Amino acid sequence: MGAFAGRWLTKQGGANGALLALLIIAIGMGSALLGSPAMLNTVTNMMTALVGVMAIALFSGNSGALSFGHVAFMALGAQVSATLTMPPALKAQLFPALPDILLHFQANFAVALVLTAILVGLFAFATGLAIVKLSSATIPIATLGLLIIVNSLIIGADGVTRGSQAVYGIPKSVDIFVVSAVAALVTGFIALFKESAAGLALRATREDEAAAAAVGVDVARLRLLAWVLSGAVAAIAGALIAHNLSVFSPKDFYLDLTFSLVVMLIVGGVNSVSGALAGTLVVTVMIEILRRLENGFSLGVVEVPQIFGLTIIGLSLLIMAVLYYRPGGLLGYRELADILSRRSAPVASKPHSVPAQVTQKDAEKHMLRVASVSKVYGGVKALQEVSLEVASGEILGLIGPNGSGKSTLLACISGTQSASSGSIRMDGAELAGLPAFAVAQSGIARNFQSIRLFANLSVLENVLVAVLANDRTATQASARHKAMTLLDRLAIAELAHRRSGDLAYGQQRRVEIARALALDPRFLLLDEPAAGMNEAETGDLLNILGQTMRETSIGLIIVDHDMPLIMRLCHRLVVLNRGSVLAVGAPQEIQNDETVREAYFGRRRSGKGRPITMQQREIIA
């Protein structure tokens, strides 16, 4: 339990959640004390909508996949909680086909709300099993499909529901105090979730799914978690609406509501919990104004006639304006707590001076064996029966001409791609066929040939994701400490709070390596780590790798085109050509190997036995 809280609770999440919750309570209380009945009504409705917006923000903001389906959970929430709270006599009249046990069951609102959240959460779990497997581009469409399915199920189940007719007589259990309290709780919870270990990892998948999997994040599991939680929150929103208005029909929970909620979220900023609140406020005010104008108004000289749907046109123009001029919404990635704290405290904390030792030197010896691995794309054999092995403490260089299969081999080992045949074993345990995140968790880290950082997360967060994903016992505090230590070792601690996407190329390479080392890997796969670096930067990189090798006994597989670097660093080289192993041996042997030279330069009659010049060496690989 302690560890659980340690992974959930953060200072930022807590501060932001508390601020937003207080703000919501203040708005609720303010309108209760000062507002006219009409205004009180508007604020109450806004609070119920806010809970719906927060539900979508919980899923879409963290996962990056927009959902059009949460209104389906709201519809179910309204239906379930109405069924649980209405008096049996009314239920017998409205829902003649309701099973007896449900007919006679009557709970109070609080109990019904909890039951509704649980039941709809279970339904969300069942649908989520399918939804979370899809790509971010297809989720909006699949979730829209879900909305239509649920809507037609509710209408079709006439007798248990009221079909397309209105359900009325729902106990009015909700007032401004109840909705404000629930909205504040929900918002606080979502602010906490965003900064929690799960929320952080999910935001990493939003930035780059492949990179997140490569540091051990199980994308599908986290998306499912967010989907279920957000489904339960949406159900609460639906129940609040039903118990506020006492009446609803399926058409109230369909496309119009979906559109309004999504507009609120996008206008405020889908990537910020504070933004979701801001968007709800702004759009509510705008709807109120437009609604008054909808019946026609006078511009002094010109009489504007009644325009049906002015509200929808207004909202559409608003969302387009926001998308054109502020694509991230009003708040972008900022939270209220960040904005307020910027003035008082500097964001970047001083570089920690912490002991350089991260983990005790792993005394165990590990062995990574690749045996007869092949990879076929369509008709192309990218890898044919490749076998190699690396031991702890060893640096294996993987070289070969372009297209020889080096990157494919690394991808197969790391699980980013699955090998067509063959086995990849670490200490006897089979890794081939495991998903990338599981390979990462078992102790194999990688970087990418083209840098893949979580661009909108800070440098510290990039590393933090990796620490938390691989050490289930790490708390936020201990993980932060470890992440800072790693940044310190790579001499980028002073960049900890910068947005990683803003860094220079060489710095990004370092962040990527720090992130890979955060897995405490037994083996590290580096795909052209020095590509695009100048000599000084390459030298620094070599020093860092050397130091890492001395302190931890990891094994290294390194692919690079920089031959001097490969020759200096590697204990052993494997040469790939056209997907097969051409030669294995010590750097000196490889340098003088006839077949290797043929592979690079073609067969030459003269010059037999002539050693490769330094110039030629740099062309190699």
Add this chain to the structure above:
Amino acid sequence: MDYFAQQAVNALALGGTYALLALGLAVVFSILGLINFAHGELMTITGYGLVFSLAAGVPYPGALICGVALAVFCAVAMERVAFRPVRRASATTMLLTSFAVSSILHTAFQNFISARPKPVPVPEWLGGAFTLAGIQIGAIPSLSILVTVVALATLVWFFQSAQTGLAMRAASEDFAVTRLMGINANRVIAASFAISGFLAAVAGILWLFQRGSVDPMMGFVPVLKAFIAAVLGGLGSLQGAVLGGLILGATEVMLRAYLPEALLGFRDAIALALIIGLLIVFPNGLMGRPIQAR
């Protein structure tokens, strides 16, 4: 057996219409990454174009051409006005922009035309049916199949042989590289919208012949299903879109024909659930490619 054969014809007819719509969506998606929610409004625009040209006294074939031309023009205009400013933005931003365009358009139809359905006169001979090998076949399904085949064949020719078509296929593989080859991006994108508008118009006319009227929300449901079809086929794959459309059409028709009476109300729900179920097995769609990471 006859009943099944008739249903198979209906399945092909409906599936063909979905295929045209899904293909229109896929042509744009494969190049821009835009999921165009306003595609359905292009169908509706075709319907209004037809109705108003007929009212203005244009003869029927001319009115059909007017309807199609209007949809093509509106598709290209839509890109120019609404989507170009967000071309480089995220997929979500583009999707929401199209969502907003769609809302504005159908609200405009409600205000400036009519919220109520407008009847579309359908040529009389389309109400008939003929007998082929002992099977009664309706004129509308036959026409749908014929038109779908002709439209698809034209497109295949265009993508295989026409220069713009080749450029578009290249762009759908890798737009960035295609631009580096000196292909005019604006032209390729405009062409993709023109084609998607044309396909929406053809599908719209077939849809109108079935329904006999046009209303502001006419395009919404078929296009939504076409989305699902495109996702099933693999978003961005042109062949996949056609395949997905045919499968969805066949599923719907067969459910309508063979589902017990009590479950008929759940027909759409069951069809959609089956398709989403298929997606569990093929998360990237039937012909989609998984994204590779280097």
